[in-house]
Amino acid sequence: MKACKNCRLISDGPTCPGCNGTELTEKFSGQLKVTDPEKSEIAVKLGIKMPGTYAIKIRER
């Protein structure tokens, strides 16, 4: 599984289903499952707008 460097959405690639970005990395830590972004305080804080599993931290940068 890889995390998108742009929006942090975790997918199995090669492109991010969230933002269609191609900059995915395996170097991430923590996973956050968001089912209802508008009701999740953390999701709002991270700027997450669609449901999915997100990386909490991208380690590569």
Ligand SMILES: [Zn+2]
């Ligand atoms: Zn993305």
